[in-house]
Amino acid sequence: MTEWIRYVLPAAAIASVASPVYAMEYLSIEEAQKQAFPSATQFIAIQAGRIWKAEAGGRVTGYFIFDRVVGKHLYIDYAVALTPAGAVHKVEILQYRESYGGEVRSPSWLAQFVGKTNASPLKINGDIRNIAGATLSSTHVTEGVKRILAVYGSRLK
Amino acid sequence: MAADLNRVRRARPLLGTFVEIEAAGPVQAEVISAIDAAFEAVSIVHTLMSFHDPDSDVSRLNREAFDQPVKVHEWTLDVLKTSIELHRRSGGLFNVAVAPILQRMGLLPSPDDAATGGRRPVLDAVELLERSMIRFRHRHAKIDLGGIAKGFAVDRALDALRGSGSLASGIVNAGGDLAAFGAVVQSAHIRHPRDPGRVVCRVDFANEALASSARRFDSFRSTETAVSAIVDRDGQTPANAIDGVTVRAPSCMIADALTKIAMISGTDAGSLLEHYNASALLITSDAEIQISPDWQNAVHLAA
Numbered sequence: 001m002t003e004w005i006r007y008v009l010p011a012a013a014i015a016s017v018a019s020p021v022y023a024m025e026y027l028s029i030e031e032a033q034k035q036a037f038p039s040a041t042q043f044i045a046i047q048a049g050r051i052w053k054a055e056a057g058g059r060v061t062g063y064f065i066f067d068r069v070v071g072k073h074l075y076i077d078y079a080v081a082l083t084p085a086g087a088v089h090k091v092e093i094l095q096y097r098e099s100y101g102g103e104v105r106s107p108s109w110l111a112q113f114v115g116k117t118n119a120s121p122l123k124i125n126g127d128i129r130n131i132a133g134a135t136l137s138s139t140h141v142t143e144g145v146k147r148i149l150a151v152y153g154s155r156l157k
Numbered sequence: 158m159a160a161d162l163n164r165v166r167r168a169r170p171l172l173g174t175f176v177e178i179e180a181a182g183p184v185q186a187e188v189i190s191a192i193d194a195a196f197e198a199v200s201i202v203h204t205l206m207s208f209h210d211p212d213s214d215v216s217r218l219n220r221e222a223f224d225q226p227v228k229v230h231e232w233t234l235d236v237l238k239t240s241i242e243l244h245r246r247s248g249g250l251f252n253v254a255v256a257p258i259l260q261r262m263g264l265l266p267s268p269d270d271a272a273t274g275g276r277r278p279v280l281d282a283v284e285l286l287e288r289s290m291i292r293f294r295h296r297h298a299k300i301d302l303g304g305i306a307k308g309f310a311v312d313r314a315l316d317a318l319r320g321s322g323s324l325a326s327g328i329v330n331a332g333g334d335l336a337a338f339g340a341v342v343q344s345a346h347i348r349h350p351r352d353p354g355r356v357v358c359r360v361d362f363a364n365e366a367l368a369s370s371a372r373r374f375d376s377f378r379s380t381e382t383a384v385s386a387i388v389d390r391d392g393q394t395p396a397n398a399i400d401g402v403t404v405r406a407p408s409c410m411i412a413d414a415l416t417k418i419a420m421i422s423g424t425d426a427g428s429l430l431e432h433y434n435a436s437a438l439l440i441t442s443d444a445e446i447q448i449s450p451d452w453q454n455a456v457h458l459a460a
Contacts, residue, residue: 004424092168
């Protein structure tokens, strides 16, 4: 077999494509509601911007809860759809953000993400579509879903 | 590609990471239902092969398979068959029976019985019997499919997309293990294992899979390396010297498993890579990149 090709990585060359933030918007809250409960005719807010009751013809088809957890450094927006009985029907990531590099430690840099809505989506480094090389942990989202179940699983019924 | 394709991209938390699925096709409703089916396939693999879920095939095997043969799902059987083949072809380097060592290192939870602690991985611990039945040859054998199941899940998700018939293209990314189909060249950016904020290179791929493994670097604690979940050939110590590996292969299950072997044996994995029609990119601890000879055209270094 022929030889492996070898390169030495110069530190400067690596830094030249350093990406400050990777962000992906998957679904708006409204889109996620419709996909979680396709038969629902209306979504009634129980807690503004956070909890909705999905109804179809006056019958409850489930609950939709929007939540946000901190990922590695930045917020991950996700939604949990619950069945009328309070069980998890679906968990969807709505927006994913991840920062790179040292600038995340600065509060002013972080402040630019506060209050971002779906009307002003974050789209930076759109050419980076797929990231590989280190697994991102979804632990915080998993814990968030458990917390939502603990708080709302029985109370919403 | 036709301009009127509907492109849909979704992400859900599964397999301990974020699984992202994107597909394109002429009918949006079909794209969405294919993506739902693909997530469902990943979810089934998650349920079957989780080390942590007491009802998974893996947990049932670890509890019962020495005392009596245990029947497993055909997907679990597929993964075990491939694991055994890789175990044989890698001279024992690939070994799903390393769970006791990972438990001792604190990387997997330990059960109450202290008998599992401190033991070396048992070679050839898993015996395949007829009719999807599995038996363990050793009382203390415990398996963890963490080194291969994520790749398998990506393959099953891609099958679900492909099987829906009407899609033009699709890609599945389970926390860095990816596979794609369709007449679209996809690209993935490989991050530096020591500094995830930096991209080492871009890799182009189409109708094939990529998987990566890296030593674990805990940036919240120190710049020193955290312990690797990959155990060296003496079956005792974490593998060092190579910081990260990316493997291209026809299937993601094979790519995933080969990253574990290449983390330990480096360029010595060459003939095994060739056997599986796979290629590798190694990032060594002294900042050198090594690319297997057949793959340089698809790798674009960050220069």
